[in-house]
Every structure is written in C-alpha cells, then in structure tokens.
Amino acid sequence: MNERLLSVGRLLEYGRQRLGFKVEEAGAASRNILTSSSVLICNDAGACSTKNASAPAVLVFAGDRVSSDPGSGERFFRVLQDHSPSVVVYRPSDRAVSRKRLRQSAAAAGFTLVSTSRDPCYAGSRVAAFLREWIDSAITVRGTLVDVSGAGVVIRGGSGSGKSSCALELMFRGHRLVADDVMEIHRDPDRKLRGSAHPAIKNLMEIRGIGIVNARRLFGSKAVAEESSVDAVFDLHSYRDTTAAEGNEPAVSMLLGVSLPRYSLRIVTTATAGRAIEELVIRKNRKTGDHSVPGYGMKTS
Incomplete structure (x- = not known):
C-alpha cells in the first residue's frame, strides 16, 4: 500500500x-x-x-x-x-x-x-x-480512470486491450479523462473512494498510432479532471476471449475494503465499449435499477 x-x-x-x-x-x-x-x-x-x-x-x-x-x-x-x-x-x-x-x-x-x-x-x-x-489508505492501480457524467469509471485490461482508446471515445462524447495507465486511489474517512493521476503522468495519455500526448493541451482543460470519485470497474477483453464468465449482472471488485460493481466487457470495438459505458452510467444516474450492459454490437460477460 x-x-x-x-x-x-x-x-x-x-x-x-x-x-x-x-x-x-x-x-x-x-x-x-x-x-x-x-x-x-x-x-x-x-x-x-x-x-x-x-x-x-x-x-x-x-x-x-x-x-x-x-x-x-x-x-x-x-x-x-x-x-x-x-x-x-x-x-x-x-x-x-x-x-x-x-x-x-x-x-x-x-x-x-x-x-x-x-x-x-x-x-x-x-x-x-x-x-x-x-x-x-491508498493504492496505485494500473488502468484508466474517466469521469463519466460525474461517476468515476476505472477501465482495466491487458496491454493493447483498448483502455486508452475507450477513454478517448468517452472524451469525444464529452466526458473527462482523470488518469491514463496508472492512477492513485485513496479512501477518505467516509469510506468513499477518490482517484487521480500519478503525478508523473498527469494529463498524459497514449493514443494508438500517435504516441503519448498531453490531453489538456490537445483537447482543452474541459476534457480532463484533476480527480474524480471511483464508482465502478470495467474489465476489457477481446471478443475472442471465451474465458470470462458470461452474464450481464455485475460482479464485485474490492478496492481498499470498498465494494464496487465490476463489469466484464468482451468488446468488438472500443467505440462501442465507450458508448456502452456511457449508457450504463446514465442508467445508474437515473436510478432505473437496470444495470445490464447495453449491446452495441459487442459481447458482454
């Protein structure tokens, strides 16, 4: 820790x-x-x-x-x-x-x-x-953190799984990057989780085919956030990956003793994954009780 x-x-x-x-x-x-x-x-x-x-x-x-x-x-x-x-x-x-x-x-x-x-x-x-x-009470986590309509979404996956590309799609849709590749997550006295970028890579993200860029300079200050809450975890898998358990209902991920809903996505494209994450967060914000992951031409697990 x-x-x-x-x-x-x-x-x-x-x-x-x-x-x-x-x-x-x-x-x-x-x-x-x-x-x-x-x-x-x-x-x-x-x-x-x-x-x-x-x-x-x-x-x-x-x-x-x-x-x-x-x-x-x-x-x-x-x-x-x-x-x-x-x-x-x-x-x-x-x-x-x-x-x-x-x-x-x-x-x-x-x-x-x-x-x-x-x-x-x-x-x-x-x-x-x-x-x-x-x-x-803090940990360093590998992955990407995006503020999606006020909810902090942790996007995890192996190298080349599309974490940064998924974050980029969410940014194009008006959401804000908090951290790419490495984030620091801490638990406050009220047992709420907050996340921010590691100081060494603040505002930086890697775009496939281009390299590492400064997101604040490239997209403007409204495209990034200093920190956000941490509310859900999404694990990205290739659609060819048949090892992930099937089912739409979220599992549970424990971070610093706090349970978070965890969704496993077998994606076809990162664009569809970004739209699916956005819609899921909107559903939760509306408190509809529907936590299933939208399809958008991708497989869920």
Whole structure:
C-alpha cells in the first residue's frame, strides 16, 4: 500500500468542519503536502506522545485552562524549535502559552497556527486518525480512470486491450479523462473512494498510432479532471476471449475494503465499449435499477 499525499489545506478543511479549527496564521506551510501521519501532543508538563517524534506533521499543545505556569509554555516552545511541524494546534484558553508569541513563531517558521475550543487531546487524536485514513489508505492501480457524467469509471485490461482508446471515445462524447495507465486511489474517512493521476503522468495519455500526448493541451482543460470519485470497474477483453464468465449482472471488485460493481466487457470495438459505458452510467444516474450492459454490437460477460 502506497502513501497518499495530503495537503495541509485538506486537513484544515476537515478541522474546520469537525473540530472548529480557526486559522490564525497561514504560513508558507499551508501549501505543503503532508507525508507523515504522526501527531505530536505535548501536555502541560512538556511530555510528548507520538508514533514518530522526529517528523511530526502536526504539533498540539494540550495545556491546562487553569495553570499559567510559564515553564510549561517554555517547554512547548523548545519542542516546537526541535521539530518542523506543518501545523500547530492550541486552545486559546490555555494560558501557559502566549498567543502573541505563537503567532510570531508561526510567521518566522512558516507553520500554520490553528486554534480550537475543543479539548486539544481529543482534537489531536481525531487529527491523527484522519491523517492515518488519508495518508495510509491508498493504492496505485494500473488502468484508466474517466469521469463519466460525474461517476468515476476505472477501465482495466491487458496491454493493447483498448483502455486508452475507450477513454478517448468517452472524451469525444464529452466526458473527462482523470488518469491514463496508472492512477492513485485513496479512501477518505467516509469510506468513499477518490482517484487521480500519478503525478508523473498527469494529463498524459497514449493514443494508438500517435504516441503519448498531453490531453489538456490537445483537447482543452474541459476534457480532463484533476480527480474524480471511483464508482465502478470495467474489465476489457477481446471478443475472442471465451474465458470470462458470461452474464450481464455485475460482479464485485474490492478496492481498499470498498465494494464496487465490476463489469466484464468482451468488446468488438472500443467505440462501442465507450458508448456502452456511457449508457450504463446514465442508467445508474437515473436510478432505473437496470444495470445490464447495453449491446452495441459487442459481447458482454
């Protein structure tokens, strides 16, 4: 399982929605990508707990509302100097740390300073769980991902099976390419799957007879999408392939513990496969309950 890169902005969005985070200083680190899922929580006595104290993504000061011991604040600032967190969380009612000094430190060091009225230990534990879900819950999948009318369709198949050509047909029909050949899929805390292109091949696709092209430059920005949901899997097979099981009803594909409908298509042409995928997605969007794959001169299995 590969690491999923998570932006500080996405973490702050979660914090605002769930923990009442308020950004007090948006330093340069607000544009950072988090690659560590560790959260360092420091209590009033200066003790810290973390899985990886050498490189915490988030530093939390869990002070005492009553105590105003300046020593605990000094200990916290020493911890802050010893590490380079992207985000620092504190509770304004904890009098042991100076709000002014925290803001000055944020401006100087470039980290994002966040305040919360929630219990800092609770906030730290929720942030840690969120980071683990996002950063550690990801996989890299071979295949092509297309946003078809708002539904993310994963198209898989062997080399030369027509994945890219099928995606191209869908693009001609007004849908958007997300990733060609390799995609990164992650599961968010609500157990929804999102997919995006591997950074090395973002906007790139291979067109048979032409080679690798930049889809954004060739077809325009409306022909591509940064990411999409992941809602269904289509496995492409040659119409001569008799090994695939027959039947129109979808099977189930498991990705990161989430079940997705999986359709096996024995195709005659990639154009017909593209039209069939489009119609199936439209049927599902209309909630007709008809999940059978349209024919279009191709065989289904």
